[in-house]
Amino acid sequence: MNRLSRHLDSFGAILLAVIWIAPLLFAFWAAFHSTTDAVNFNLTSRLTLDNFRVAWDGAPWLRYFMNTFLLVTIVLIGQFIITTLAGFAFAQVSFPGKDFIFILVLLQLFILPEVLIVENYAMVSRLGLFDSLLGVGMPYMASAFGIFLMRQAFKSVPIELDEAARIEGCGWFGVLLKVYVPLAKPTYLAYALVSVSTHWNNFLWPLIVTNSDKTRPLTVGLSIFGAPENGVDISIISAATIMSVAPLLIAFLVFQRQFVQAFLRTGIK
Amino acid sequence: MSAQPFVVLDGIAKRWKGALGVQDICLTIEEGSFVALLGPSGCGKSTTLRLLAGLETPDEGRIMIDGADVTHRPASARNLSMVFQSYALFPHLSVAENVMFGMKVRRVPKAERLRSLHRAMEITGLLGFEDRKPNELSGGQRQRVALARAIVAGQRLCLMDEPLSNLDAKLRHAVRKDIKKLQQDLGITVVYVTHDQTEAMSMADKVVLMRDGEIQQIGTPEQLYSQPENTFAAEFVGAPPMALIDGAALPGFSDGHTIGVRAENIVLAETGQGDLQCRVTDCEFLGAETFIGLQHPQARGLTLKVAGLKNIPAGQVIDIVLARETLLSFDKEGRKIPQG
Numbered sequence: 297m298n299r300l301s302r303h304l305d306s307f308g309a310i311l312l313a314v315i316w317i318a319p320l321l322f323a324f325w326a327a328f329h330s331t332t333d334a335v336n337f338n339l340t341s342r343l344t345l346d347n348f349r350v351a352w353d354g355a356p357w358l359r360y361f362m363n364t365f366l367l368v369t370i371v372l373i374g375q376f377i378i379t380t381l382a383g384f385a386f387a388q389v390s391f392p393g394k395d396f397i398f399i400l401v402l403l404q405l406f407i408l409p410e411v412l413i414v415e416n417y418a419m420v421s422r423l424g425l426f427d428s429l430l431g432v433g434m435p436y437m438a439s440a441f442g443i444f445l446m447r448q449a450f451k452s453v454p455i456e457l458d459e460a461a462r463i464e465g466c467g468w469f470g471v472l473l474k475v476y477v478p479l480a481k482p483t484y485l486a487y488a489l490v491s492v493s494t495h496w497n498n499f500l501w502p503l504i505v506t507n508s509d510k511t512r513p514l515t516v517g518l519s520i521f522g523a524p525e526n527g528v529d530i531s532i533i534s535a536a537t538i539m540s541v542a543p544l545l546i547a548f549l550v551f552q553r554q555f556v557q558a559f560l561r562t563g564i565k
Numbered sequence: 566m567s568a569q570p571f572v573v574l575d576g577i578a579k580r581w582k583g584a585l586g587v588q589d590i591c592l593t594i595e596e597g598s599f600v601a602l603l604g605p606s607g608c609g610k611s612t613t614l615r616l617l618a619g620l621e622t623p624d625e626g627r628i629m630i631d632g633a634d635v636t637h638r639p640a641s642a643r644n645l646s647m648v649f650q651s652y653a654l655f656p657h658l659s660v661a662e663n664v665m666f667g668m669k670v671r672r673v674p675k676a677e678r679l680r681s682l683h684r685a686m687e688i689t690g691l692l693g694f695e696d697r698k699p700n701e702l703s704g705g706q707r708q709r710v711a712l713a714r715a716i717v718a719g720q721r722l723c724l725m726d727e728p729l730s731n732l733d734a735k736l737r738h739a740v741r742k743d744i745k746k747l748q749q750d751l752g753i754t755v756v757y758v759t760h761d762q763t764e765a766m767s768m769a770d771k772v773v774l775m776r777d778g779e780i781q782q783i784g785t786p787e788q789l790y791s792q793p794e795n796t797f798a799a800e801f802v803g804a805p806p807m808a809l810i811d812g813a814a815l816p817g818f819s820d821g822h823t824i825g826v827r828a829e830n831i832v833l834a835e836t837g838q839g840d841l842q843c844r845v846t847d848c849e850f851l852g853a854e855t856f857i858g859l860q861h862p863q864a865r866g867l868t869l870k871v872a873g874l875k876n877i878p879a880g881q882v883i884d885i886v887l888a889r890e891t892l893l894s895f896d897k898e899g900r901k902i903p904q905g
Contacts, residue, residue: 457653459620459640459649460649460653462619462641463619463647463667464641464667464670465667466641467639474655474666474670478655478658481657
């Protein structure tokens, strides 16, 4: 019985893993073969890089990569600044209404970003940031999840370290920068991973708020590239997809150990 | 010593949501002295230190350091250093960076920083450990890093919050001597919080005994030992503490008074010729001497000190004589009655 259930567990896990990875594996397969070979699963067929060549020439990918890269960087910097300051305030500064305001911030976690799209759109237009990378990134900067995470990380810093730094002559900003931030490094790393992968993959909001190749990130560019009116060629679309996920995938494979450790240390899963 | 006291606490009170923290703390500290705040846990000694450090703000009273009113100054502007019970070393910084932390914050030029660092490392015997991280050090080494950080910037006032309580007994004794020597060599003023009366008595020039948020007695170790102001001081200070005997049990003393006597002033007497007849409860052999615990219905803490090893079976009844001229009398409230 016990042995059976253990086998069932592993079987289920493997099944889920296969289902999860199958589309990615197929995309890899298709990207390196001609369309006919790809759909016929002709195992002996020749590998080709033609798909990449065609896909690369089909759209301003470099521009898209640049946009996505800038976007995740802008979002991450904004998030770091805002969540650090807000998290510190909620963790170590006492001010009236702190708990109430913190609950308001947490409530934001229950609201799906999609619900706010119309309101965000109106706000970004009013700010004159329509069709700009700052406009794409701005609604995500004050992240409730990030504030919560930073608050927890800062709360776990022993208060004596804060006091020691103040006795050594630090003001509150010095204490934050020299004690809290360095000690929360694993949290920053884990949060950066979550943030970068989320915004690298974000699609709906950038689709709505961007209007030109100048600001369009990879996801939007890819969907336009793969839209049916451009003709569906599964191999070329696969090649383009592989191209757009490659940087993230490689980064994850390279830094896998650090990421896993950072996650374990901060306790988010 | 300057004419004006270096540190003055004037009528300090601090309350926590209505509950009492400390009150009526009046204390003056001369420059270059070693002052110990002594008391059982929860007596407010750490609170007093934190008020002095600027980590808490008093509800009443004034704090002066070096002639300046610092009552409402933040900790960073009080020009003092502190050694924490947990050492509070920054785990992400190396030993050298920990020690130089304050100087870096205060933008001391690099050359001077390194010179001070070297000197502090030399004094505390940490040369060669500069690049280690705190978690690669033993407890005693961490303690010395904390000390180095406290002395490196040359602040004239150094606060220590039970700095030895995380060390083992042998190391504690060695570091106790080191701290005292350091304080004398550098001529700094140290305010030292401890619950261990041996530490306070052996290191301090002036001991401040506290209980329940109030000062019980201020004096030199000798004064606290031989002239306790009240029964609390009598029972807290000294090893073994002063024995307290009901006045009625001794001829020549009035009812209601309590008589205090030190163990060294109690002598074994011939049967039937002593002041008190007591039952032996236990014998504690310490090498050079033996403490014999005694039980008497109208006394507590009676201990007889005998040279060398002496084993009296528990339960045996013995007679003791008290050296009359050394006895202290306390009134009903436990205050000392002036002699004369």
